[in-house]
Amino acid sequence: xxxxxxxxxxxxxxxxxxxxxxxxxxxxxxxxxxxxxxxxxxxxxxxxxxxxxxxxxxxxxxxxxxxxxxxxxxxxxxxxxxxxxxxxxxxxxxxxxxxxxxxxxxxxxxxxxxxxxxxxxxxxxxxxxxxxxxxxxxxxxxxxxxxxxxxxxxxxxxxxxxxxxxxxxxxxxxxxxxxxxxxxxxxxxxxxxxxxxxxxxxxxxxxxxxxxxxxxxxxxxxxxxxxxxxxxxxxxxxxxxxxxx
Amino acid sequence: xxxxxxxxxxxxxxxxxxxxxxxxxxxxxxxxxxxxxxxxxxxxxxxxxxxxxxxxxxxxxxxxxxxxxxxxxxxxxxxxxxxxxxxxxxxxxxxxxxxxxxxxxxxxxxxxxxxxxxxxxxxxxxxxxxxxxxxxxxxxxxxxxxxxxxxxxxxxxxxxxxxxxxxxxxxxxxxxxxxxxxxxxxxxxxxxxxxxxxxxxxxxxxxxxxxxxxxxxxxxxxxxxxxxxxxxxxxxxxxxxxxxxxxxxxxxxxxxxxxxxxxxxxxxxxxxxxx
Numbered sequence: 001x002x003x004x005x006x007x008x009x010x011x012x013x014x015x016x017x018x019x020x021x022x023x024x025x026x027x028x029x030x031x032x033x034x035x036x037x038x039x040x041x042x043x044x045x046x047x048x049x050x051x052x053x054x055x056x057x058x059x060x061x062x063x064x065x066x067x068x069x070x071x072x073x074x075x076x077x078x079x080x081x082x083x084x085x086x087x088x089x090x091x092x093x094x095x096x097x098x099x100x101x102x103x104x105x106x107x108x109x110x111x112x113x114x115x116x117x118x119x120x121x122x123x124x125x126x127x128x129x130x131x132x133x134x135x136x137x138x139x140x141x142x143x144x145x146x147x148x149x150x151x152x153x154x155x156x157x158x159x160x161x162x163x164x165x166x167x168x169x170x171x172x173x174x175x176x177x178x179x180x181x182x183x184x185x186x187x188x189x190x191x192x193x194x195x196x197x198x199x200x201x202x203x204x205x206x207x208x209x210x211x212x213x214x215x216x217x218x219x220x221x222x223x224x225x226x227x228x229x230x231x232x233x234x235x236x237x238x239x240x241x242x243x244x245x
Numbered sequence: 246x247x248x249x250x251x252x253x254x255x256x257x258x259x260x261x262x263x264x265x266x267x268x269x270x271x272x273x274x275x276x277x278x279x280x281x282x283x284x285x286x287x288x289x290x291x292x293x294x295x296x297x298x299x300x301x302x303x304x305x306x307x308x309x310x311x312x313x314x315x316x317x318x319x320x321x322x323x324x325x326x327x328x329x330x331x332x333x334x335x336x337x338x339x340x341x342x343x344x345x346x347x348x349x350x351x352x353x354x355x356x357x358x359x360x361x362x363x364x365x366x367x368x369x370x371x372x373x374x375x376x377x378x379x380x381x382x383x384x385x386x387x388x389x390x391x392x393x394x395x396x397x398x399x400x401x402x403x404x405x406x407x408x409x410x411x412x413x414x415x416x417x418x419x420x421x422x423x424x425x426x427x428x429x430x431x432x433x434x435x436x437x438x439x440x441x442x443x444x445x446x447x448x449x450x451x452x453x454x455x456x457x458x459x460x461x462x463x464x465x466x467x468x469x470x471x472x473x474x475x476x477x478x479x480x481x482x483x484x485x486x487x488x489x490x491x492x493x494x495x496x497x498x499x500x501x502x503x504x505x506x507x508x509x510x511x512x513x514x515x516x517x518x519x520x
Contacts, residue, residue, distance in 0.1 A: 081494065082494070083494050083495070083496050083498075083499070084464070084465045084492075084494055084495050084496065084499075085469055085472065085496070085499040085500075086496075086499060087499075097493065097494045100465075100494060101279070103276075103278040103279050103282075104278060105276055105277060105278045105468075106278075144469075144499075146276045146278050146279055146465065147462075147465040147494050147495075148279040148282075148319065148465060148466070149319060149321045149462050149465075150279065150282075150283065150319045150321065151321070162282070165282075166278045166279075166282075169250070169278065169281075170278070
């Protein structure tokens, strides 16, 4: 255990260094007990929170928007389910939709195609004119969400690993990853990748988690930066990011 | 971007470029984040360690190509997947379709066909099927072949029965199939007005004018360039007041074609062409 509660003041003192990373995104993963945990976490994030917060909560594939509606009542930040190709905006909370994996596509990757604008191979004049039409081309400088229905990972779709790994791919060291209460080991690989890319990792203290399996698995597999009781995670984030109300 | 990322990106570009130039399969404008995952899944299952190694195998041995194609094209589907979509289709789209003497439907990216047969069942129950022709297309010959059989695993019928009733199904679901060993063989009358055909949304063009185009959870695998291409294709293939049905989390809002449609039921991503 690298950091514990009694070192919280060290965080305050080291915010200068952490801030150099200019964190750009917070990703959160949880399963069993997540509803209660997210309620606590989100309630403590101020309206001025400067980063997008992207959440995977394991849930049944036919569950509707009730999760969003419920969490919205607890938070001053706007909460929605992520849509395909939607741009990430600061201070917004996004939930992975039921029965889809949620990934983040970095703008450089969107530009990655060698023949991005060139559909002349298809030989159709109509198609060639796509970018000549007057329709505006959406801003490609911002990371966007991508969805997938491929096979579940760790029996889960959405999977925490899938989100975390793609966030690490897209944002490198500018990711803050958080694992909360949960009943399986999903998220451990993803958190390891965030750590390997130089991002910052938080895990809810297993002893006080509703279900310790997921946090314990993350701690066993990753040299986690911060292991904190649930109620301390949001305040620590706020400190790190030096948010003033 | 770190050096290893940069190298990985170059390797993937080369693999996709090679697949396109040598075999004609164009994945160059697929959404990269999830494509990368699927490519790495293949690399691991082939017991290889780099994208370049996979490229070598794929270019020199078509058996590797076949496996890679199956791995990187996602073929997850189910009968009456998202039952609420079918409810909305019954309530909001069927009344529009009743006004047409003949109805052409394009199911783009039909995979193994479960959702096409679901639509055929719905249209039969609404008394419209005799005036319909459903064009069900996919880029993958293997899945099309499966779709044409109309035979699905019997063990899935319990789940499908539940979804069928949630979707507003009017009969006993078992009336639609005959159980034979491990399989459920669907009534051949359902197939009568379905044309299964090969079509690649990344490279092929429009082939008819349609009253309805269904393309659910297919565009999520494309990057925004390719999505725009396909939306243009759909727009040009839909008659005026034609209906476009997308997946639950897909939206026209992030495309330049939003202004040509109005939502019929926005929670279900059912739109109608108005311009």
